[in-house]
Amino acid sequence: MQLEQIIDRRKTHSVKWYLQNEEVIPLCIADMDFQVSEEIRSAISQKALHGIYGYSTFCERYFEAIKYWWETQHQWVLQKDWISFSPGIIPGMNLLLKVLTEPGDHVIIQEPVYYPFYKTIETQGCFVKENSLLYKNGRYEIDFDDFEKKASHPKAKVFILCSPHNPVGRVWTTEELKRLGEICERHEVTVVSDEMHCDLTYKGYKHKPYATVAPSHVLNSITCAAPSKTFNIAGMQSSIIIIPNPSVREKYQRMLEGYGLMRPNAFAIEATIAAYYKGLPWLQQVREYLEDNMRFVVEYFHGNIPQIKPVIPEATHLIWLDCQELEVPNEKLHSFFFENASVRLDEGSKFGNGGNGFERINIACPRDILETALQRINTAVKNL
The missing domain is CATH 3.40.640.10 (Type I PLP-dependent aspartate aminotransferase-like (Major domain))
Known part of the structure; x- marks a missing residue:
């Protein structure tokens, strides 16, 4: 499946992947690590070939x-x-x-x-x-x-x-x-x-x-x-x-x-x-893939890291993570994932006071990337 293809974005001026440490997996910033539909690529290519x-x-x-x-x-x-x-x-x-x-x-x-x-x-x-x-x-x-x-x-x-x-x-x-x-x-x-x-x-x-x-x-x-x-x-x-x-x-x-x-x-x-x-056929495929990723993430946290409780989304390619049971001080929570798991999430406290003790994870990526990131988080939590 095309959506499972891992495409290197590190040297493409991507805000999400523009990291000094290439070991870090960024599951932040709300764009997808999926290549866009063939129809969109074709339309852009034709415009590019026009040359003006x-x-x-x-x-x-x-x-x-x-x-x-x-x-x-x-x-x-x-x-x-x-x-x-x-x-x-x-x-x-x-x-x-x-x-x-x-x-x-x-x-x-x-x-x-x-x-x-x-x-x-x-x-x-x-x-x-x-x-x-x-x-x-x-x-x-x-x-x-x-x-x-x-x-x-x-x-x-x-x-x-x-x-x-x-x-x-x-x-x-x-x-x-x-x-x-x-x-x-x-x-x-x-x-x-x-x-x-x-x-x-x-x-x-x-x-x-x-x-x-x-x-x-x-x-x-x-x-x-x-x-x-x-x-x-x-x-x-x-x-x-x-x-x-x-x-x-x-x-x-x-x-x-x-x-x-x-x-x-x-x-x-x-x-x-x-x-x-x-674009609808491509979008339907993406929705199904996101649904599978969402279930995978929810089940992984429930089965392996119960201290982190995902808020099950009804929409978006993002999951809000309740990390309050980790008992990591709010001011250190975001850096905990970055420094101990080499995973960058979106800092919950930026979203308002109700975000204290939370992080946001982007699941719009190939499953292999997502699984590796969750395994790293699992190891980091076990080492707390």
């Missing part, structure tokens, strides 16, 4: 490909003029907060959560307001009473929803999303929904775009997405910002142009079209 890489713009095929994917995969019929661009989700969120907030406003997040959200909010002069998720019996739930309290503050202007949630792996139910939306609408809080991992769900779970939960959600929300996590093309730097509200969209577009960010990567256009029109 000047300024690019968006074509009708690009918009139609995005609309096709969201309608067939998520049953959401998009209008072309809703679709805007950003070189990445975080740059897009920075611009959105410039449009939606003033310095001193409150932005709500649900920690532990994707850590760049913190810097994004603070950069705009806003205050981070944490609606901490409740960790109960190995699963995370929303504290709706606290969310209502945070949203009701007169300075609360934006709620950044992470759906599916990174790092805890929850696929929020329609009921949960509806309840969040009702609170936000009641208090005039705009929802910015990060749906980057929406295509990486496991069997038995189905992603529901926030904007489709209720008719009133559409104009009060902005959806951030991309083919990058789904098809492993994050380096193309092409994200999709879906803004149904015309007033917000116009302001965002002016902001985008003002920062000179309105032009796409020449290769990203072709990669996106190929991914959305032809």
